[in-house]
Amino acid sequence: MVMLMVVAIMMLMAMMVVFVEMMMLLVLVMMLVVKVVVKVVVVVVMMVFVMINAGDQSPQAQLKQMFLEYAHDEVFVDADCNRCRCDDGRTVCEMNADGRPEEESCINDGKEYAHDEVFLDADCNRCRCDDGTTICEMNAEGCPEVCEYNNNWYEAGDSFPDDVGCNTCTCLRGGLVACYRMSCSGTTTPDYVK
Template sequence: MTPIQSIFILASLCVLATAYEKPCTYKGKTYKDGQTFKDDCNDCKCDDGNAVCTRKGCPKDPCTYKGKIYNHGQKYKDDCNDCECDDGKVECSKRECPKDPCIYEGKPYKHGQKFKDDCNDCECDDGKVECSKRVCPKRCSHNGEYYDEGDDVKSKEPCTRCFCKNGSVFCSPVVCPPCKGFKPPGACCPICD
């Protein structure tokens, strides 16, 4: 065999060998026969026109929410809403959370409830009590009852007149008119004609 014949035979074998190498196309990309490549976390190889890949389950991305890290599929609460980490994305329900009640001077009030504190108007707002800031006139307490400034205060003695002034109850004897009329039982003064 001459050297030219040897070259001709080798060239023919090369042409035949490349004619049998089949490339493969995977997800829009073409790879040479025998070429390896990645598909996410899986290893692939082009083998005689077919893409052959491992089938490992790729790990899903964690989520960061309000400074905390959650794994894929992990469920947690955010106030009154239910949340879940889904491959790097946080998904939460969108419920409106109930507002907190208030305790004011030992008494419970619901959110939005309005009430009086002396002469001021108050309202429970999500756990906090907001009141107007009026300066209330001084009141008097006498025998378990409250009286405003200037009010007459009930007295147990019929011949004593009491009134509320500067937060204190002042009493003085009743001065009866000088007459000799009829005095009803329990009355201090007679009824004059």
């Protein structure tokens, strides 16, 4: 009978150990659930805050700004439309007083072009900078001899007025522009080559 009581007590103790372990496991699961819920709430609150203050920024730009790191010298626009740059782990921003996004320039073949600037790329495609994106009309004929003068393009041999309007310029081979000034006698003499 004593043996039976010892076995019963041991079984009771084993059941209590199992019960305590199950309770501890339940507490751990509840702590994980609470931790996940808190993280989700924080992310949602941050996203709502950024969306309220983001203006015209795309959701992708907002998320990148919130969660991704920027490389050294990478340029980005923050939620207040300030143009910022990553500088060795610090964010350096140029303040944008009017709160509107600044139009971004484009880099093509190592040269920077302003927003809405028209240019020819290395394959003689006519391109335009559209807020950081280069948009080109494909030129299947190859590169003709062309010149650029005051953001206008001319073929070799074309004549056009200079920026003053009273003198004549000519597009030469090799992309050079020669401008002629009218002399007092009415004859033209080469004045300068651009």
